[in-house]
Amino acid sequence: MADKIRINISAKTMEGRTASDSQVRITISEATGHSQEVASVTLNNFTGNAIVDVTAPTDTFPTWQVNASFSRYDGGPGFFFMSRGKPNPSHEFLVSRLPNKWTPSFTKLSDLPSPRFDRFKQVVAVSTDVDLKNGPAVGDLSAKYDSPGHRSCWQRRLC
Numbered sequence: 001m002a003d004k005i006r007i008n009i010s011a012k013t014m015e016g017r018t019a020s021d022s023q024v025r026i027t028i029s030e031a032t033g034h035s036q037e038v039a040s041v042t043l044n045n046f047t048g049n050a051i052v053d054v055t056a057p058t059d060t061f062p063t064w065q066v067n068a069s070f071s072r073y074d075g076g077p078g079f080f081f082m083s084r085g086k087p088n089p090s091h092e093f094l095v096s097r098l099p100n101k102w103t104p105s106f107t108k109l110s111d112l113p114s115p116r117f118d119r120f121k122q123v124v125a126v127s128t129d130v131d132l133k134n135g136p137a138v139g140d141l142s143a144k145y146d147s148p149g150h151r152s153c154w155q156r157r158l159c
Contacts (some may be wrong), residue, residue, distance in 0.1 A: 018048035
């Protein structure tokens with residue numbers, strides 16, 4: 001029976017939160033001049049951590065590259081490992097959001113959770129003369145933060 005290599009894949013957002021995604025494609029290729037694909041796995045409903053099993057080569061000791069293609073994130077370039085040197089690697093992808101794959105939603109200022117947004121609320125409270133680059137003047141941000149007109153402007157990135 002062939003040995004298995006277990007690759008532990010995890011993902012965190014730039015904010016340090018677990019990155020969940022509806023679909024993540026993991027590709028494993030030999031890191032040679034022709035980059036021959038060894039395995040490809042699609043992870044549906046990825047919840048931030050998964051284990052990918054790959055059959056270990058029996059007669060060679062290749063270096064493999066592991067890439068992850070997220071549906072809503074940019075996962076970066078992936079990582080390399082030697083299939084016999086470190087047979088069960090772990091890697092955490094630090095991912096950034098792909099803006100066109102998200103629908104922004106806004107929480108009312110008073111409903112933003114503490115302590116995460118406490119500093120932001122302090123800044124908003126003293127922002128009484130806000131002017132947005134290439135957009136309309138907002139004025140008192142605290143008074144207008146929740147107004148539908150400004151919210152839709154921010155969602156479309158027009159202000």
